[in-house]
Amino acid sequence: MEQKLTKKQYLALASLLFGLFFGAGNLIFPIHLGQISGSNWFPAAIGFLLSSIILPLMSILALSMTRSNSMYDLARPVGKNFASFFLILTHASLGLLVASPRTATVTYSIGVEPFVPKNLSHVGLFIFSLIFFIAAYCLSFNQDKLTKYVGKILNPLFIILLALIFIIAFLINGDLNGLTLFTDNHQNSSSLVNGFLEGYNTMDALAGLGFGVTIIAALDKFGITNTKERSKSVAKVSFLSMGFESIIYILLIALGAASLKFLSVSDNGGTAFSQIMKHYTGLAGTSILAALTLLACLTTAIGLITSLAQDLGHRFPKLGYHFFLTATTIGAFLIANFGLDQIILYSTPILLFLYPLAIAIIILGLLKPFIGNNTIIHKITVYLTMIPAILDLIHNLPPVLANISIFKAINNAANVIPLYDIGLDFIPFTLFGLILGFIIQKSITSKTN
Incomplete structure (x- = not known):
């Protein structure tokens, strides 16, 4: 027993x-x-x-x-x-x-x-x-x-x-x-x-x-x-x-x-x-x-x-x-x-990179009864989510790194993305990845049948 x-x-x-x-x-x-x-x-x-x-x-x-x-x-x-x-x-x-x-x-x-x-x-x-x-x-x-x-x-x-x-x-x-x-x-x-x-x-x-x-x-x-x-x-x-x-x-x-x-x-x-x-x-x-x-x-x-x-x-x-x-x-x-101030300074961009990826993986795990371990849905959702995750990392770099010209240019260009200014830009990417993954998987399944 x-x-x-x-x-x-x-x-x-x-x-x-x-x-x-x-x-x-x-x-x-x-x-x-x-x-x-x-x-x-x-x-x-x-x-x-x-x-x-x-x-x-x-x-x-x-x-x-x-x-x-x-x-x-x-x-x-x-x-x-x-x-x-x-x-x-x-x-x-x-x-x-x-x-x-x-x-x-x-x-x-x-x-x-x-x-x-x-x-x-x-x-x-x-x-x-x-x-x-x-x-x-x-x-x-x-x-x-x-x-x-x-x-x-x-x-x-x-x-x-x-x-x-x-x-x-x-x-x-x-x-x-x-x-x-x-x-x-x-x-x-x-x-x-x-x-x-x-x-x-x-x-x-x-x-x-x-x-x-x-x-x-x-x-x-x-x-x-x-x-x-x-x-x-x-x-x-x-x-x-x-x-x-x-x-x-x-x-x-x-x-x-x-x-x-x-x-x-x-x-x-x-x-x-x-x-x-x-x-x-x-x-x-x-x-x-x-x-x-x-x-x-x-x-x-x-x-x-x-x-x-x-x-x-x-x-x-x-x-x-x-x-x-x-x-x-x-x-x-x-x-x-190194001290608390330095740890906090460099932790913020790391967190804002990891959190969107973690949220996407958690959501996919909770959806397992419906999607199983489908690699197409998982990969499309996570890799699309990685785009805003990288942008959020750049957006929150410490000043010594944020002032590098390429990072400044990326940050300025990314301002057109919805919810970017408040750090929630991963939401539309994650949702779009889920929907796109479902559509592609369904299309592949239909062709197979």
């Missing part, structure tokens, strides 16, 4: 998935979005949930529905070369180049740097990031212990501290009073789009493709090996985790909007959160925020380096899990020491 998860195991895995997803970026970006949206915080929250909750949920469901063991399997109908390219580039951005280094630098900039003399800031970052990644490596070394470390210990501590902040802000101080949900329709629509694009920064749609393999590995440890039962379990765990995360996002965005009663708009969410905590709890708030950020970032770092090591270890078994775990941890540590 096929084994099924107990309620306790479902909760443990949902807690694990939440802990893997919810890093410091998931704390600071909603806060900042709430501040810049002000009275339009609710439509901004809807847009944010679309890209930071619905897309990640769709990515995990796509893995589950296609019964894929990794994002390589999901992208495989496009072609082996593309699947390998997408797997390596996505994991490189998550576990090596952007997300993992960012977990250490955000923790340092929020919780440690305020106490370090400016002339020792770089030395402080080096020492802190070294300790941080040693801890992440040790907690990730034994895959069998991930559910215990993240799902049963670190994540519950994080939730307790976060709940304390919400109780102080909303129940004791009543700062939700007076917040409106809507203003005029024009600002509502622009706030929704802004919220959607801001959700990219969490990187959760990409992380969902990576963390799916971690949850699948955890299910194997629980004895869930039947592909159909495993797919159901992944879907249930994802709904539990992402549903809870969506509630927290709404509260964080509302907290950012409510903070405008006593703060001006901050430069970033990290600064805003520090000021909010100082307002509510004084100096003690700095310690609470430091602990909150450390727990959020450590659990996410564990998830990022683990999912990369599991996925690439499965793809390249001769090297194995521990080789990729070691290499990724060392690489993330080295990149973290």
Whole structure:
């Protein structure tokens, strides 16, 4: 008889998935979005949930529905070369180049740097990031212990501290009073789009493709090996985790909007959160925020380096899990020491290139009951989507690269593309690719018959 998860195991895995997803970026970006949206915080929250909750949920469901063991399997109908390219580039951005280094630098900039003399800031970052990644490596070394470390210990501590902040802000101080949900329709629509694009920064749609393999590995440890039962379990765990995360996002965005009663708009969410905590709890708030950020970032770092090591270890078994775990941890540590500003500066174009491709692959995975692994539909959709993805990358290059004449010319020419100016130009390309793929496939089938 096929084994099924107990309620306790479902909760443990949902807690694990939440802990893997919810890093410091998931704390600071909603806060900042709430501040810049002000009275339009609710439509901004809807847009944010679309890209930071619905897309990640769709990515995990796509893995589950296609019964894929990794994002390589999901992208495989496009072609082996593309699947390998997408797997390596996505994991490189998550576990090596952007997300993992960012977990250490955000923790340092929020919780440690305020106490370090400016002339020792770089030395402080080096020492802190070294300790941080040693801890992440040790907690990730034994895959069998991930559910215990993240799902049963670190994540519950994080939730307790976060709940304390919400109780102080909303129940004791009543700062939700007076917040409106809507203003005029024009600002509502622009706030929704802004919220959607801001959700990219969490990187959760990409992380969902990576963390799916971690949850699948955890299910194997629980004895869930039947592909159909495993797919159901992944879907249930994802709904539990992402549903809870969506509630927290709404509260964080509302907290950012409510903070405008006593703060001006901050430069970033990290600064805003520090000021909010100082307002509510004084100096003690700095310690609470430091602990909150450390727990959020450590659990996410564990998830990022683990999912990369599991996925690439499965793809390249001769090297194995521990080789990729070691290499990724060392690489993330080295990149973290370039500093948070540099990581954010160069991460934006990478994200805006990867996200359209990820969305196209996720949609194709969800459509599998109708299109199967049809290579024509997959290739036409993904390769057409790659056009705006490349253009968005060029459009968001750092100034030192954006001023190169060829990039300036491409950027000026691309302004005629619908939705290019707001970063959603991939939508018509992806839809056209799907329709064109269906038409070509149907034409080929008709000729064959």
